[in-house]
Amino acid sequence: MxxxxxxxxxxxxxxxxxxxxxxxxxxxxxxxxxxxxxxxxxxxxxxxxxxxxxxxxxxxxxxxxxxxxxxxxxxxxxxxxxxxxxxxxxxxxxxxxxxxxxxxxxxxxxxxxxxxxxxxxxxxxxxxxxxxxxxxxxxxxxxxxxxxxxxxxxxxxxxxxxxxxxxxxxxxxxxxxxxxxxxxxxxxxxxxxxxxxxxxxxxxxxxxxxxxxxxxxxxxxxxxxxxxxxxxxxxxxxxxxxxGRDSGGLVRDYRCADAETVVIALGSVLGTVKDTVDELRDEGVSIGVLGVTSFRPFPFEAVGTALRGVKRVVVLERALAVGMGGIVAADVRMAWPGEPCTVIAGLGGRPVTKKSLRALFADAVADRLEPLTFLDLKRDLVERELRRTG
Incomplete structure (x- = not known):
């Protein structure tokens, strides 16, 4: 009903x-x-x-x-x-x-x-x-x-x-x-x-x-x-x-079959990521999305299969391992032979917008993305605080 x-x-x-x-x-x-x-x-x-x-x-x-x-x-x-x-x-x-x-x-x-x-x-x-x-x-x-x-x-x-x-x-x-x-x-x-x-x-x-x-x-x-x-x-x-509907499972891929770049994420942010990927696909960008439903146990084989032949992987994470970086990305490294780029996004409820994602994915496709990126980081604020605290 x-x-x-x-x-x-x-x-x-x-x-x-x-x-x-x-x-x-x-x-x-x-x-x-x-x-x-x-x-x-x-x-x-x-x-x-x-x-x-x-x-x-x-x-x-x-x-x-x-x-x-x-x-x-x-x-x-x-x-x-x-x-x-x-x-x-x-x-x-x-x-x-x-x-x-x-x-x-x-x-x-x-x-x-x-x-x-x-x-x-x-x-x-x-x-x-x-x-x-x-x-x-x-x-x-x-x-x-x-x-x-x-x-x-x-x-x-x-x-x-x-x-x-x-x-x-x-x-x-x-x-x-x-x-x-x-x-x-x-x-x-x-x-x-x-x-x-x-x-x-x-x-x-x-x-x-x-x-x-x-x-x-x-x-x-x-x-x-x-x-x-x-x-x-x-x-x-x-x-x-x-x-009568598919739901759950280990992972769920979206437009990954011929994708050169795949974005991995968990939870509700996947909806915004998919909308952004749809727009980029209409513009000829070869990009897809892999949603991880089961994080524990981590489905190494399913992730590895979904990423087979992919040139680059971006892991979008809504948590931070302080002093290390990505948590999900650490597991992805064990499932994929390449080096994924980690993007820390949406901490403390900060919106993850299509505008920010479009710019992020453009950098990823052009191989300009750093190994660890903080999406929409207010650099002037953190640099001022770093100067203040020495």
Missing amino acids: FTQIEGSRGVAEAVARCRPEVICAYPISPQTHIVEALSVLVASGELTPCEFVNVESEFAAMSVAIGASATGARAYTATASQGLLYMAEALYNASGLGLPIVMTVANRAIGAPINIWNDHSDAMSQRDSGWIQLYAESNQEALDLHIQAFRIAETLSLPVMVCMDGFVLTHAVERIDLPSQEVVDGFVPPYEPRQLLDPDEPVSIGAMVGPDAFTEVRYLAHTKHLRALEVIPQVAAEFAATF
Whole structure:
């Protein structure tokens, strides 16, 4: 059913149709509308049986989700920015215990200085926490990825983070297709936990592991992520067959077949990049776009295949590894034999415009682009500050 709806509310409706049994909530912008909408659905009796737990912190939210999942309940929560960092210890526990929790991350910058607008610094900081990370390009894909996330998480017994750009998607009202409860029920079967805490048959989980076995534990976690590279596209294919639209998967290429230059990006900025590429294509420029949906596990083979024969690669990133540069570009280097150009763009919510992208891509095609570029950097400001601080 097509409806005009805010992105957060669309995600809440999709999560509700997946029938979570425990939802843990602590408010932090810009994810708050998601859990607010879910609280209304629980309070009204529309989402039942489900326990909505108001907690005192993001750490508590993830801790409750861990406890719920370990006792056999389908668990969900949402967070953003500093909230994600506050639950970092528990994130590693969730993945280390193999608990299929689904969490929305409404991507937002990390302070200091305080900034509530969108970039990918929060999720990127947790890229090695053992969670699968899926990035949505649009609100429709955000909705679709949540439905797929429960299938992926419970197939692999791994937690899944669905990342959607804060405000850009969460607060945008647009037309999306909300599937019926019956169709979602057919795609997301009842949760059957791999491990279950039962007072009648007590066991310990998360016990200490010494040096004699810790490497093997981490190797097994790595192996499960490698298996996810097979499961994620399988679930996306089943989703397309059931819901009648392609969504999710590992990567999504756009006008790459004959492109000499390919731009790689994640999230909602892909829409602006594609519009710019369309204009340049009309002008005879050989350029394409590769959107990465699954950032963890990183799809090295799929990226390498998409970039085969490409002369130059530009990686557009909405996060910065201070002192190094690009985060996504570091992975791309392992998938492509060339040296990609890294462009840091849109930090703290700065708009990424077609005007700026056209100039950037013109420099790239002419091989004038530096290995590391900061899009729309106010050089006079930073140079003045550098002079002031010596």
